[in-house]
Amino acid sequence: VKNQLHNYYAFYNEELKKRIIHNKEMEDRMETALAQHEFCAYYQPKYDTETKKIVGAEALVRWIGKDGKIVPPSDFIPVFEENGLIVVLDEFMFREVCRQQRQWIDEGREVVPVSVNLSRYNIFYSAFVQKYQNILEEYKIPPELVPLEITESVMSEDQELLKNIIDELHEIGFSVLMDDFGTGYSSMTMLSSMPIDVLKLDKSFVDDIGDNRGEKIIRSIIELSRSLGIHLTAEGVETEQQYEFLKKLQCDDIQGYYFARPMPGDEFEPLLK
Ligand code: C2E
Ligand code: CA
Ligand code: CA
Ligand code: CA
Numbered sequence: 001v002k003n004q005l006h007n008y009y010a011f012y013n014e015e016l017k018k019r020i021i022h023n024k025e026m027e028d029r030m031e032t033a034l035a036q037h038e039f040c041a042y043y044q045p046k047y048d049t050e051t052k053k054i055v056g057a058e059a060l061v062r063w064i065g066k067d068g069k070i071v072p073p074s075d076f077i078p079v080f081e082e083n084g085l086i087v088v089l090d091e092f093m094f095r096e097v098c099r100q101q102r103q104w105i106d107e108g109r110e111v112v113p114v115s116v117n118l119s120r121y122n123i124f125y126s127a128f129v130q131k132y133q134n135i136l137e138e139y140k141i142p143p144e145l146v147p148l149e150i151t152e153s154v155m156s157e158d159q160e161l162l163k164n165i166i167d168e169l170h171e172i173g174f175s176v177l178m179d180d181f182g183t184g185y186s187s188m189t190m191l192s193s194m195p196i197d198v199l200k201l202d203k204s205f206v207d208d209i210g211d212n213r214g215e216k217i218i219r220s221i222i223e224l225s226r227s228l229g230i231h232l233t234a235e236g237v238e239t240e241q242q243y244e245f246l247k248k249l250q251c252d253d254i255q256g257y258y259f260a261r262p263m264p265g266d267e268f269e270p271l272l273k
Contacts, residue, residue, distance in 0.1 A: 026079045034092065039063055041096045042262035043114065045271060046233060046255045049247050054271055056113045058149065058255065059097045060262045061089060077119075086119045087128075093117070094132055097146055098139040100265055110273040115147040115177055120154045124161065129168055136172075143173035149200070150176065152184040159193065166195055177233075182221065191228060199225050203236025206256070209245045222249045 033039060039061060046056040063071040080086040094116045104111050122128050136143055148169065154162060166176050177198040182205055184190075201221060208214025225232040234246050237256030246254060 023079050023083060026076060027083050027085065030076075030080065030085055030089075033063060033065075034088070036066075038065060039089065039092060040264070041093055041100065042264060043268035044255060044262040045260045045268070046253045047259050049234075049243075049251055049254050052259075054112060055253055056115065056147075057268065058115045058262075059093055059117070061093055061117075062262075081119060081121065084121065087122050087125060090117065090119055090122045091128075091131065091135075094146065095135050095139075098135055098141045101141050101145050102139040104269065104272060109269070111145060112272065113145050113147050113175070115149050115175075117149045117151075117179070120151070120157065123150055123154060123165060124157065129165070129172070133172055144175065147175035147177055147198070149179045151179045152181055152190075152202075155184055155190045155194070159190075163194060170195065180235075191224070191230075196230060198231040198233055200255075201232060201234045201251070203256075206234055206236050206238075206242055206246075209242045215245065218245075219249060222251055226250075 041059040042062050043057045043059060045054050046058065047053065048055045061073055061077075063073075063076060065071060077086065080089055097114050097116050101111055101114060136146070169176055175197040176195075177200055178194075178196045179200050180202045181199040182202045199221075201218070205214065205218050205221070209218065222232060231252050233253040233255055234242075234251050235255050237243055237246065237254045237258045239258060242256075243254060243258050
């Protein structure tokens with residue numbers, strides 16, 4: 001038994017060491033990657049369900065290595081959340097979207113709001129509001145053009161503080177979107193106190209369209225958000241059936257592969273008049 005235990009610990013140590021090395025490598029690579037512009041924003045359009053007109057987009061980070069391979073966010077975001085670099089990455093993305101919006105405005109395009117994701121680490125980091133405001137000023141971008149998406153899981157943290165931060169963001173003119181709505185257990189109680197502008201209905205609900213109980217749940221979420229006057233965007237819409245169902249219930253906007261996948265800026269650009 002002692003021997004087995006020893007082997008187990010040796011194995012465990014080996015795994016732990018590997019993980020630490022992996023994280024350290026990611027960290028080192030990130031600094032060079034930022035300097036060498038390996039990170040970029042992809043844009044996924046959001047459409048008005050009724051008119052099918054483009055009403056906005058979400059900026060999603062992509063890491064394109066020197067070999068041209070795209071590293072998906074799921075591979076590096078958790079590491080960056082662990083080592084704190086996510087704050088740097090989010091700020092980079094915010095700046096990148098402001099820069100891009102400024103360029104499109106200067107080219108005379110009809111721009112739409114492009115939302116940016118904000119990690120839990122950023123939203124509770126006190127310097128972030130002032131930093132983001134400075135970036136807006138630097139590029140002369142009105143805050144309405146860069147809404148902020150915060151994931152529903154931050155609701156489990158300091159709610160009073162979060163509410164104050166959202167109030168502050170509203171004073172500046174930002175819209176605040178609640179990402180992955182419905183995945184946290186605090187969803188319903190949170191709605192009465194948190195001044196959220198848009199709910200993004202999580203893909204897991206959209207996946208349940210076609211299922212009787214699933215459809216009833218979506219129906220009640222749509223009714224609830226309408227009666228509260230909160231805008232609703234459905235995420236991860238992939239099929240015609242899902243689209244038709246959401247249209248019938250008058251869900252405001254749609255985001256998903258059914259209409260468009262996330263794409264580089266120069267592919268997204270022609271969609272703007
Ligand atoms: P999210 O914020 O919920 O973003 C939506 C994800 O769903 C994106 O994955 C998008 O490509 C994907 N998606 C959109 N439509 C469909 C669909 O119809 N079907 C399916 N299967 N997927 C769809 P992506 O780009 O891989 O990003 C994954 C997550 O990484 C994001 O989830 C977000 O939590 C995080 N993330 C991405 N960019 C950033 C960023 O700049 N900052 C932070 N903090 N997180 C980011
Ligand atoms: Ca998001
Ligand atoms: Ca989401
Ligand atoms: Ca999701």
